[in-house]
Amino acid sequence: MSRLSQKHLLGIKDITREDIELIFETADNFKDVINRPIKKVPSLRDVTIANIFFENSTRTRLSFELAEKRLSADVVNFSASTSSVKKGETLLDTVNNILAMKVDMVVMRHASPGAPHFLANHISANIVNAGDGTHEHPTQGLLDTYSIREKLGTVSGKKVAIIGDILHSRVALSNIFALQKLGAKIMVCGPPTLLPKFISKLGVQVELDVRKALEWCDVANVLRIQLERQQIKYFPSLREYSLYYGINKKMLDSLKKEIVLMHPGPINRGVELSSDAADSQHSVIPDQVENGVAVRMAVLYLLAEVAA
Amino acid sequence: MQKKLILDSHLLEITISRLCQELIENHGDFEDTVLLGMQPRGIYPAELIHLKLEKSTKKKIQLGYLDATFHRDDFRRREIAKANETRVPFSLENKKVVLIDDVLFTGRTVRAALDAMISFGRPSKVELLVIIDRKYNRDLPIAADYVGKTVNTLASQKVLVEWEQQGKPNKIWLINKD
Numbered sequence: 253m254s255r256l257s258q259k260h261l262l263g264i265k266d267i268t269r270e271d272i273e274l275i276f277e278t279a280d281n282f283k284d285v286i287n288r289p290i291k292k293v294p295s296l297r298d299v300t301i302a303n304i305f306f307e308n309s310t311r312t313r314l315s316f317e318l319a320e321k322r323l324s325a326d327v328v329n330f331s332a333s334t335s336s337v338k339k340g341e342t343l344l345d346t347v348n349n350i351l352a353m354k355v356d357m358v359v360m361r362h363a364s365p366g367a368p369h370f371l372a373n374h375i376s377a378n379i380v381n382a383g384d385g386t387h388e389h390p391t392q393g394l395l396d397t398y399s400i401r402e403k404l405g406t407v408s409g410k411k412v413a414i415i416g417d418i419l420h421s422r423v424a425l426s427n428i429f430a431l432q433k434l435g436a437k438i439m440v441c442g443p444p445t446l447l448p449k450f451i452s453k454l455g456v457q458v459e460l461d462v463r464k465a466l467e468w469c470d471v472a473n474v475l476r477i478q479l480e481r482q483q484i485k486y487f488p489s490l491r492e493y494s495l496y497y498g499i500n501k502k503m504l505d506s507l508k509k510e511i512v513l514m515h516p517g518p519i520n521r522g523v524e525l526s527s528d529a530a531d532s533q534h535s536v537i538p539d540q541v542e543n544g545v546a547v548r549m550a551v552l553y554l555l556a557e558v559a560a
Numbered sequence: 561m562q563k564k565l566i567l568d569s570h571l572l573e574i575t576i577s578r579l580c581q582e583l584i585e586n587h588g589d590f591e592d593t594v595l596l597g598m599q600p601r602g603i604y605p606a607e608l609i610h611l612k613l614e615k616s617t618k619k620k621i622q623l624g625y626l627d628a629t630f631h632r633d634d635f636r637r638r639e640i641a642k643a644n645e646t647r648v649p650f651s652l653e654n655k656k657v658v659l660i661d662d663v664l665f666t667g668r669t670v671r672a673a674l675d676a677m678i679s680f681g682r683p684s685k686v687e688l689l690v691i692i693d694r695k696y697n698r699d700l701p702i703a704a705d706y707v708g709k710t711v712n713t714l715a716s717q718k719v720l721v722e723w724e725q726q727g728k729p730n731k732i733w734l735i736n737k738d
Binding site: 280281284299557559 | 627629630631632635636639640641642643644645646675676678679680681
């Protein structure tokens, strides 16, 4: 079968292993497309996509917009800060008004977990979740997993440590689901206050010592401290966090092994990652960004196919 | 389901040799000519022709694989197959391109391939080689320059091509679907 099992991409939790493999195979072909002199294919020329961002974003939004344009879709952009949402319009009214203008797909980022699921129950367009609060960020989970597959050849059996602010991270959850579906072993590492209480119930290992996590893993996916989501203090100071959980090049080199260093961005240089580590030969951060466009092209292409 | 043999492996061998001769007649030493096999099923005859041409001209001839899935005009209108690898590790700018496919039917795949090809440069000339030309079934004004065998078929019939690269003897069948 060459079709996705779902009409929407709301979270990795809802899709199957076969779906993920189909997305990756399709992304391989799109990665080839975006490295040609002419980086565009006409597949979605009859599709209109609205990018609705209720939360700030640079990478994800740019990446989606590029992916859409390289598939020849018509694109409309919407950001909550400059819209009638400020005047008190509800989410459903806002989206329905956009759909009345004949939009086929909606890419949405929202601060509330479950917002895209709510929309999926009320409107007919395909929905791609571009991050819903602290819940899921499925395309990031896919592109991280895709980057691991590209770098190491396979995901199955690889050891991946997710390090940092797990509690507020939608990237962590989507990564855990995607990696587990493809058979990777997962460890989360961070200060106990930033680890969700029942995280081990997901079948992941928990480690509090970052050095031990690095020694264990093949891939370290380092997450940002999400200060904007932290209502209370979870650790004494950024300096102290950096001292205990920050990763630098010296530390990586002292492991005396191949390690793949990832970060979904934006990086707080000097906090979770030092500059020399982020720019070191271990880092695949620029590849993640490139793969992001190819993976999002694959997701949009395959969802458009299901919708027709 | 009735199956009728159109070309057996012996006849197919002769046909491919003749197509190679025709190509040599028009392209000489293949200085500016490249071969493009169309994914997924045109790559097998393309490989056979490439091998034969290199043998008889004793020249290195460039061969690429082109997938036109993302350029099809029936995406979202009917189920289409999964995309395959495109491998064109050379520029098509000012080259003579010979597109190779197994069966020419509606002409829509060829239209998509012409579109897909432009991403790799502007060829000076494009020619089409097919092993089987299904006459009277064209949706578009497209014709092949080199034809292995022309067959009169109904739209409801199917042409099945088996290649030895897929682990079967080279054979071409006409199938009546009931």
